[in-house]
Amino acid sequence: MADEKLRVAMFWGAACGGCDVALLDIHEHILDVIEVADIIFWPCAMDFKFKDVEAMPDEHLDLTFYNGAIRNSENEHIAKLLRQKSKLMAAFGSCSHMGGIPGLGNFHDRKSIFETAYLNTKSTHNPDKVFPRTEFEVPEGKLTLPEIYDTVKTLNQTVPVDYFIPGCPPNPEQIWIVIQAVASGKLPPKGSTVGASDKALCDECPRKKTELKFKQFKRRHLVHPDPEVCFMEQGIVCLGAATRAGCGWRCIQSNMPCRGCYGPLPNARDQGAKMLTAIASHIDSEDPEEVERILDTLPDPAGYFYRFGLPLSLLHRRQRRNA
Amino acid sequence: MGKMIQIQPVTRIEGHSRVVVELDDGGNVSDARFHVFALRGFEMFCQGRPVEEMPRIVNRICGICPWNHHLASVKATDAVFGVTPPPAAVKLRRLAQHMAYIPDKLLHFYFLAAPDFVLGPDCDPSTRNVIGIAKANPELARKVVRMRQSAAMMLEEWLGKVIHPVAAVTGGFSRPLLEKEREKFLEGYKEQLEFAKFTIAFAREEVFPKYTEAVESLGVIKTGFIGTVTEDGTHDIYDGKLRLMKPDGSYDDFSYEQYTDHIGEHIEAWTYPKMPFAKKWASGEFSLDLDEPKGIYRSNALARINVCDKIGTPEAQKELDLFREKYGRPTQLTLLYHWARLIELVNNCETVIQLLEDPEITSREIRSDVQVKAGRGVGCVEAPRGTLIHDYTADENGLISSVNLIVGTTHNQAPINMSVKKAAQDLIHGGEYDQGVLNRIEMAIRAYDP
Ligand code: SF4
Ligand code: SF4
Numbered sequence: 001m002a003d004e005k006l007r008v009a010m011f012w013g014a015a016c017g018g019c020d021v022a023l024l025d026i027h028e029h030i031l032d033v034i035e036v037a038d039i040i041f042w043p044c045a046m047d048f049k050f051k052d053v054e055a056m057p058d059e060h061l062d063l064t065f066y067n068g069a070i071r072n073s074e075n076e077h078i079a080k081l082l083r084q085k086s087k088l089m090a091a092f093g094s095c096s097h098m099g100g101i102p103g104l105g106n107f108h109d110r111k112s113i114f115e116t117a118y119l120n121t122k123s124t125h126n127p128d129k130v131f132p133r134t135e136f137e138v139p140e141g142k143l144t145l146p147e148i149y150d151t152v153k154t155l156n157q158t159v160p161v162d163y164f165i166p167g168c169p170p171n172p173e174q175i176w177i178v179i180q181a182v183a184s185g186k187l188p189p190k191g192s193t194v195g196a197s198d199k200a201l202c203d204e205c206p207r208k209k210t211e212l213k214f215k216q217f218k219r220r221h222l223v224h225p226d227p228e229v230c231f232m233e234q235g236i237v238c239l240g241a242a243t244r245a246g247c248g249w250r251c252i253q254s255n256m257p258c259r260g261c262y263g264p265l266p267n268a269r270d271q272g273a274k275m276l277t278a279i280a281s282h283i284d285s286e287d288p289e290e291v292e293r294i295l296d297t298l299p300d301p302a303g304y305f306y307r308f309g310l311p312l313s314l315l316h317r318r319q320r321r322n323a
Numbered sequence: 324m325g326k327m328i329q330i331q332p333v334t335r336i337e338g339h340s341r342v343v344v345e346l347d348d349g350g351n352v353s354d355a356r357f358h359v360f361a362l363r364g365f366e367m368f369c370q371g372r373p374v375e376e377m378p379r380i381v382n383r384i385c386g387i388c389p390w391n392h393h394l395a396s397v398k399a400t401d402a403v404f405g406v407t408p409p410p411a412a413v414k415l416r417r418l419a420q421h422m423a424y425i426p427d428k429l430l431h432f433y434f435l436a437a438p439d440f441v442l443g444p445d446c447d448p449s450t451r452n453v454i455g456i457a458k459a460n461p462e463l464a465r466k467v468v469r470m471r472q473s474a475a476m477m478l479e480e481w482l483g484k485v486i487h488p489v490a491a492v493t494g495g496f497s498r499p500l501l502e503k504e505r506e507k508f509l510e511g512y513k514e515q516l517e518f519a520k521f522t523i524a525f526a527r528e529e530v531f532p533k534y535t536e537a538v539e540s541l542g543v544i545k546t547g548f549i550g551t552v553t554e555d556g557t558h559d560i561y562d563g564k565l566r567l568m569k570p571d572g573s574y575d576d577f578s579y580e581q582y583t584d585h586i587g588e589h590i591e592a593w594t595y596p597k598m599p600f601a602k603k604w605a606s607g608e609f610s611l612d613l614d615e616p617k618g619i620y621r622s623n624a625l626a627r628i629n630v631c632d633k634i635g636t637p638e639a640q641k642e643l644d645l646f647r648e649k650y651g652r653p654t655q656l657t658l659l660y661h662w663a664r665l666i667e668l669v670n671n672c673e674t675v676i677q678l679l680e681d682p683e684i685t686s687r688e689i690r691s692d693v694q695v696k697a698g699r700g701v702g703c704v705e706a707p708r709g710t711l712i713h714d715y716t717a718d719e720n721g722l723i724s725s726v727n728l729i730v731g732t733t734h735n736q737a738p739i740n741m742s743v744k745k746a747a748q749d750l751i752h753g754g755e756y757d758q759g760v761l762n763r764i765e766m767a768i769r770a771y772d773p
Contacts, residue, residue: 017387018389018487021486024430028469031457031468039454045435045452050332074360102364105368117362117364117597123587125588132594133592139353140347145593148362169386169486221375221493222695249483250483253483299373300371300722303371307380
């Protein structure tokens with residue numbers, strides 16, 4: 001590495017802040033990071049403003065971690081700005097990588113989201129049917145708000161992304177591995193997923209697997225699962241077969257099944273399709289009609305299979321209503 | 324036409340926002356606003372999801388306080404299905420709730436708020452951050468990082484996933500606390516308590532006295548307060564009844580389900596979050612007017628400290644006594660949020676120790692049986708940033724048909740706007756200001772830790 005320190009930025013789109021805390025959760029390594037890198041822009045921790053970023057020459061930043069999905073025009077604008085100012089751009093966390101939980105918004109559109117939030121919720125008091133507007137006149141001029149889009153997009157659907165760091169949020173140990181790779185200039189080729197494994201979570205999961213099959217789905221809160229045995233074999237939906245390993249099977253450790261936040265396996269863009277095949281292989285029947293019938297008893301399959309990845313999936317969003 | 328000053332983005336807070344200060348022709352403040360940009364649509368896209376999945380979805384409302392959303396949500400799912408978790412499970416949830424507060428408080432005080440006080444509001448903005456603190460006082464910085472790490476690691480060791488937790492499950496808890504964990508944590512939290520006592524003494528004696536004038540004026544407004552207390556009025560962050568206090572100190576207590584009788588949500592066209600207000604005050608009107616606000620109340624630590632009659636642990640009670648002696652009850656001084664947070668930090672450490680010393684805490688009886696049924700349930704807890712209200716209705720398959728959420732900082736949207744305007748009016752005259760002035764306006768916001 002050259003003598004000059006690395007210049008890095010961390011910014012959030014439609015996010016929850018968890019990715020920022022995960023970055024802080026590398027704990028004392030933060031003090032090591034400061035030795036090798038100057039953090040130039042990180043709104044939740046530092047006082048640099050948009051005008052400071054706008055004033056930078058192009059490619060001034062060595063690396064930007066962008067967390068959060070693209071839900072509104074501000075998310076998009078800053079993603080483009082940071083892309084222009086950065087040599088490398090990494091999608092940090094599930095929202096940025098594949099849409100994340102906010103991506104569930106793609107089952108709906110802006111109109112229905114607005115009507116629910118601003119008209120139809122129990123404590124809302126809105127006799128004049130006021131909605132937030134992108135432009136608002138005041139005596140001194142015009143106030144603006146970003147436009148909320150109909151469809152949530154991933155970062156890579158908005159600007160070209162060089163690296164993907166999966167997880168909701170990424171495991172801090174993995175974050176530290178990625179940072180060390182950046183600092184030593186040992187990053188894999190552009191386009192790679194980093195901070196995760198190429199195997200499936202099931203391959204790393206320590207639970208006992210005995211090829212057991214089931215005839216009926218069980219909802220997690222209705223049973224007392226055996227903490228030693230594979231969830232799927234107990235009839236409980238777990239996305240381990242369709243999900244990249246790398247999180248350290250953190251949910252499994254708490255005796256809770258995986259919901260897929262580390263995203264699809266390499267070469268399997270559609271996590272849901274992969275999961276459907278995996279589930280079918282666990283169903284105790286050879287009769288396609290019976291398999292179908294059993295599959296139908298799973299409540300809200302789309303909400304399980306695309307919990308974190310609807311915008312990235314082949315589905316991308318529910319078809320628009322003809323308005 | 325006057326002029327507009329923009330602060331964009333507001334920094335060292337969670338979330339996307341901008342401050343716009345409007346100046347008249349004489350360069351004095353005619354209005355000022357805090358615009359928040361995020362709307363993700365949870366109340367819409369949670370519809371159709373199985374109720375029991377909610378605690379694993381809605382924690383993404385906030386990644387800084389995911390535990391609190393997780394727990395409010397699991398309480399709401401219990402209420403939908405009409406199930407009561409076993410006493411040990413309630414204790415484990417309460418333990419997780421208090422454990423999760425500790426790293427959050429350390430983070431906010433030392434990493435986000437302290438740069439303004441320790442380095443000063445006017446210092447070079449490029450050093451006014453946690454790294455600046457690390458350079459100015461490396462020993463303290465190292466200690467803070469270590470204490471925060473140890474607090475976060477204990478939670479992780481016990482429950483695996485700590486950001487966006489999964490451990491609370493309808494009817495109870497997914498994993499017991501093992502005896503060896505109990506013993507180890509007890510040691511760890513005794514150290515946390517010592518550090519909490521050091522922190523509040525440091526703030527009380529060395530930090531706040533330097534800023535007496537700012538404490539007494541910056542962003543000070545007159546509002547009511549909301550928080551949770553037990554039946555006998557003791558401060559509680561996990562369970563109890565809601566208390567909504569008027570600016571004069573009188574209050575109404577009510578159960579979770581009654582929240583819609585007391586709280587409405589107003590909409591302004593220039594910001595995305597709604598603005599909750601007290602419906603029973605001022606004939607149900609809403610106004611942000613600084614001299615005559617209507618319906619405005621605040622949440623978060625200062626609110627909880629104002630509404631409670633007492634605190635259930637001895638060291639924190641001592642701190643509350645000192646605080647009340649100095650500032651009375653309720654106090655309206657906005658910067659005292661920072662102080663109130665540290666009183667709670669002491670209480671969190673003490674409560675964790677009490678719970679770990681309770682023999683029932685390692686019980687294996689941590690799940691009640693659950694039946695799926697249609698119903699409505701309201702679950703509340705206190706997040707560091709304020710009262711969380713999760714209200715779910717489900718159909719006979721246990722799938723969500725409607726959701727209403729009022730979350731911590733949402734309660735504070737209206738008061739933050741007032742504090743911004745108040746600070747701007749006091750600090751900007753004749754069109755003159757510099758970055759230190761603008762940073763002071765942001766300090767009024769940071770007090771709320773939005
Ligand atoms: S990926 Fe998860 S932790 Fe990160 S911003 Fe999105 S919801 Fe939050
Ligand atoms: S177990 Fe699954 S859902 Fe949980 S953290 Fe790992 S990848 Fe994400």
